[in-house]
Amino acid sequence: MIDFVLLIVIAICVIALGLAAILTRNLLSQDEGTPKMREVADAIRVGAEAFIKRQYSTIAVLAIVSAVVIFAIYYLTGQQAIALATAAAFIVGAACSAVAGVVAMWIAVRTNIRTASAAQTSDGKALDFSFRGGAISGLIITSMSLLGVSLTYIALGADPTHTPFVIIGFAFGASFVALFAQLGGGIYTKAADVGADIVGKVEAGIPEDDVRNPATIADLVGDNVGDCAGRGADLFESTAAENIGAMILGVALFPIFGVNGILFPIVMCSLGLLASMIGILSVKGVDGADPMDAMNRGYYITALISAVFLAGGVYYLLGATPGWMYFVLAGFVGIALSVAFLRVTLYYTDHHYRPVQDIADASETGAGTNIIMGFSVGLETTAVPAILIGISLLLSYWCGTMTGIPQGGLYGTAVATIGMLMVCAYVLTMDTFGPIADNAGGIVEMSQAPDEVRHRMDKLDAAGNTTKALTKGYAIGSASLAVFLLFNAYMADIAKLTGKAFDVVNLANVNVFVGALIGAMLVFLFASLAIRAVSKTAQYVIEEVRIQFKDPAIMAGTKKPDYARVIDITTQGALKNMVLPGALVILFPIIIGVTMKHEALAGFLMVATITGILLALILNNSGGAWDNAKKYIETGVHGGKKSEAHKAAVIGDTVGDPFKDTAGPSLHVLIKLLATLTLVLAPLFI
């Protein structure tokens, strides 16, 4: 018999999918712009689809091999009963994650052209289109994650205290695909971008998105495969992993709350999805207004309604304890943290505030000082977020303790995480809006549309940059709350497997300390390889563009450059170079776990996570700050475009590209992947 609350979840998901369908129909019926625009958009769509096809073929092979290995591990370590179920859950999770990426991209490559077309007449309409395009992804991905977890739960579940430990296969599958999707897409997008900029802007001195540059289409393809598909898979696995982690903690509370405690996370997330729908529908573009105003208002509406739903949901599901109000408080902590993270990210990456202005100032004395200042700002951005995360963890733990139930503290942190996750669909909408606007801007530029159209798109594009930075802040913030939950899920899993309590990870033990040291190192090594991969792939792009630029007909604009060749080269390079960092992240924890066992692995996991969170903040925020310092100078300060300061700022932006769009976002996934991997492979480590 299916639990009543699961029916609520499924119903909300169906509503969300229905809304997505309506939005899609409306959007597809819109005008597709001038023939020139269509030509550019078609090239982007074809390139993106070709990349995704090849990328997912590669990932599929890796996933199938992994599924077999998982089955074998479970089978050989005496877990025959759940071997097949875990491997199957892995495959389902992987498939859903892949679909999430494909959906995000499918929508994006169809919305970009319609946004560009709308910009011919109205910037309000252009915002509406691009934002709704983002909303379609946000709604589909979030409901797919919830449906995936719910249906797997129903399919597996006779014993509700047992099932969550099997569904972790789903989360691992999702993280597995997300890692490669984000990594491959991130390498692609930045290799094309860096390659296009270095030969185009720096060497040949032609503007960004110039039709003569053979790497421009690859650059625009990159926005779709990196930002849309990659981030789609990223946030899909976040909701999956965090929900399942919270469900495992719910098992410990089964005697008190029954199945309600286990299903609490997915029910709350579905209510959050409902809140997000209201928030999304409240956003309405107004000609001449700052697009950020409308989107911010929508965000606050979503957060507020989520808070109300949270209180109601806690009362309904966890009202069995007199201290339930404290769980509501814990949830508010999570929602507040999500708002705080957005504010902090804004402060560090928006040119209205000191950090970006400092970087712009430093550009006056050249690229050297620009980079030094940007890196210093990046390091600084760890401070407030780390303190916020610390306070949120302590507060929500304290709230949980005050409920008076055993293990309440941990469950308090789980409720906070869920509170933060409730706004996920809205955040995903803002996130996908960014690359769509970026792409539409590129199409407008490449189709040589009139200046006023370009100006309209520039404003939207700038807002897109801001939302991209903000949602990265949100992603890392929610990850950092979730990991504490996932650690405890891992420890509960180990305890279940060994039949002995496992609640101490003693850092003073030499094994654990060495595990922790290696864990922290892995994060840096991974970032190194991800950044290097961009560098290597960009090198291929640069060489190809230089060869094409030698043809005077291309430079004169009388001959079309060979866009497809650059796309092909970038695709091959990205796929080749994503394997090493990806493999490393999977092999390292297995080696540590097998040789040094579960406690050392816990140390590895926890310190890798801490380092990963902080390094992701550094990379995302410094990259965002460099980008906006360049844009700030382009508004006319420090000599404006073509000044020496601008040249320096362009170099800073180039450095920041692989930081903020390849290594940084991949670290979000890495953190969750480590957690789900250790959970699923736990039988190996005892």
Added chain:
Amino acid sequence: MIDFVLLIVIAICVIALGLAAILTRNLLSQDEGTPKMREVADAIRVGAEAFIKRQYSTIAVLAIVSAVVIFAIYYLTGQQAIALATAAAFIVGAACSAVAGVVAMWIAVRTNIRTASAAQTSDGKALDFSFRGGAISGLIITSMSLLGVSLTYIALGADPTHTPFVIIGFAFGASFVALFAQLGGGIYTKAADVGADIVGKVEAGIPEDDVRNPATIADLVGDNVGDCAGRGADLFESTAAENIGAMILGVALFPIFGVNGILFPIVMCSLGLLASMIGILSVKGVDGADPMDAMNRGYYITALISAVFLAGGVYYLLGATPGWMYFVLAGFVGIALSVAFLRVTLYYTDHHYRPVQDIADASETGAGTNIIMGFSVGLETTAVPAILIGISLLLSYWCGTMTGIPQGGLYGTAVATIGMLMVCAYVLTMDTFGPIADNAGGIVEMSQAPDEVRHRMDKLDAAGNTTKALTKGYAIGSASLAVFLLFNAYMADIAKLTGKAFDVVNLANVNVFVGALIGAMLVFLFASLAIRAVSKTAQYVIEEVRIQFKDPAIMAGTKKPDYARVIDITTQGALKNMVLPGALVILFPIIIGVTMKHEALAGFLMVATITGILLALILNNSGGAWDNAKKYIETGVHGGKKSEAHKAAVIGDTVGDPFKDTAGPSLHVLIKLLATLTLVLAPLFI
């Protein structure tokens, strides 16, 4: 009654001081070169002495305030008996550390001119002079550290199981001064360097060390106050802190080895000092040969003799247990690690190997790709060292366990640390050699000596760059072994204060996890502020140099620029900007410890240490690699000097400057400071 083995320590120190005196007398009797050289050297000496005087006045005030605070804390927390002794030990440690810095600088500013003079005729002689100048510092600093610990031990010590807990005040004092010395000196040296380069090389297009550049003398002063004085204080506090940490562990073994186990560390270090003297005397410059050959040979001799002494020392002092051979093995692990770290650092920072060549290649496509590649190399350099540290810790712990004595494992890691420390005096010699050679090169350049003299000095200067990178690798390697020891000393101290066992630091506890997160963050924040301080101070320098360059007489070379003014501005800026990062490092652990208590603070300490080690590796090695990539291009590859690739590489070098000479080396000290601070202030955290 003074223990017999202490007499050995004192005797060896006296011999070392005697050798230092002889070397000093020989050196001072050498020729001081041309009047032009003397003029430059005098300006450097005066500037350096002025800075040190002002810097140490500031530090003295801070130290006295801290001593009073320490006294108050001990007095008010019921530790009246040792309040005065601990505060006094702090003052003595601080004073010794200050003297170490002053000595290193005093020698350096007198050796640089004599080396420059020797280079007029012979490069072998120039090597001899600069290396012996370094040796004087190395011998004096090491013996002062050993004498300081020994004499404080004698002065305090009725009860040998009690005294080590009081001498920690000495180590804290040493770290305290070292932090500010390294930080202030590091800011000074790089602000002057960056400022001189940006206005001189980049804007005005004049060569490095050109007499017309008003910041050149400040730049040369910087080598003395940053590299000599700073690193002198750094390695002084290393030997002090690590010896004392090992002595505290020795207390636990008192029932087995008696006072021998406690005094073992300082006896072994004094034997290492003896080995270093032999190694130092074996170095002989040969005209036309690679200076690195002679220095490397000396290093291997020192390491080999240390290994023999180690075996003898263990047998003599710890022979009471039948498993003593395993302690010898543990010591060998430490010596092997010191050699391995030098090799790894060489690989990552020498242009004969892939990493530096990759950076040079990447310079072809501009500063952006140069920076991306350099940063990626920096991140990569954490991998092998972390694995080496991990293996060494596990191996030496295992060796210790095999001796069969209780707590043997921990003592095994202590013996490994001591093994690594034995070569300290030799390493310090190589380290101080670097800035002396650098300075002599500057003097030769500024005194417009003939080309052949410049070529001789260039070779020595390049070797100096290599030794500076190598010794930074050694410093961080020895710190990483030592910290595990210092954690356990902290835990022993807490256990002693509370009377309860304290051997678990549970990272799964939410308080400990938050402590750990904040600890890791502090490291990044500190690095941010240190790098920013350089940027800010460099800004003052840049403005001043630009003003002076507006005077056509200065640019024509007919009027002497106002060197003193730049020195003054840099001094003020460095002292002002060192306070915030320094204060932060002291206040943060106190706040965490007081509010969240000793276990959370242990988590803070351990994860801050892990992050600190890895970040120091990243900063030191990327900086070194960028520097050498530039030098590699200057040998003529990728178009040589004045090519676009060279311009890009110069920007990379500028970025690397504050990494490798300010933030990186300050992190070495920070790691030890955190450990000694928590040890000394332990009564506050229970």
